[in-house]
Amino acid sequence: MNNVVRKEKSKEFDEFDCRAMFEYFTKMKEANDDFFFSWRVDEANKLMDVPGGIITNQSVPMAKAIQQVLPDSRHRLCVWNILSKVPRKLLAVKKVGEFHKKIKDVLYDLLSIEEFDSRWIELIWSFKLEGNEWLKSLWEEWSHWVPAYVKDTFWAGMSTTQRVESIHHFFKGFMNAKTSLRDFIQKYTRAIEFRANAEKVATANDNRRKTKIKSTLMVERFFQKNYTDAKFKEVQSECLALIYVLLGTEVQISESVTEYTLIERI
Helix, strand or coil, X not given: CHHHHHHHHHHHHHHHHXXXXXXXXXXXXXXXXXXXXXXXXXXCCCECCCCCEEEECCCHHHHHHHHHHCCCCEEEECHHHHHHCHHHHCCCCCCHHHHHHHHHHHHHHCCCHHHHHHHHHHHHHHCCCCCCHHHHHHHHXXXXXXXXXXXXXXXCCCCCCHHHHHHHHXXXXXXXXXXXXXXXXXXXXXXXXXXXXXXXXXXXXXXXXXXXXXXXCHHHHXXXXXXXXXXXXXXXXXXXXXXXXXXXEEEECCCCCEEEEEEECC
């Protein structure tokens, strides 16, 4: 009986959430002529415009959900997340640091599947890790995370979830995993307004506090004008270091590249 009630409540909330989101988008359109939204559904009333590719951390429930809800989307696992586990998963392995470096070389230096397969097997045997269960599990999921296997899908230069995780960190102060879709709309708007106001305050403070120029170098003046004050302070030390060097040699490497050798002034 409880399961039946839970399903009915879930259905009711889902319908309310969709209606609330549609009403929110409509209000946004009325308030801003430049705001645009669109969605398409098929005969089964399911969304048609779904992402072509999704990047997540290793999670069995997440993988199952994506396969069920978005069967036509390519699911990719975060490379950074997997590689970060190497020191912990292979703690007992001798020269784990060397293995960590070589596995990166195998992943990023080889573009063809055949080359990768060959080099991977060679790497595993050279470190005598052919019996490691964690590495075996990674082998079974090659098509979900190895660059050579997923290059047939456009990823906009992304292979990790780090950008998304930084966004998650920001939104944690406004919502959590239990936030409903209808509440999410209001809390998302509140979060964006908070961020916009914080940026305005930071810009105003930055304009009031400008670090003074300490040299006659034009590049230092350029950085002061175009960088935030905090970032300019980082670069200024590099600019000042130029005062204490002399030009040694100048070599034309190519039509567009010139190599300069600097000598420290004593």
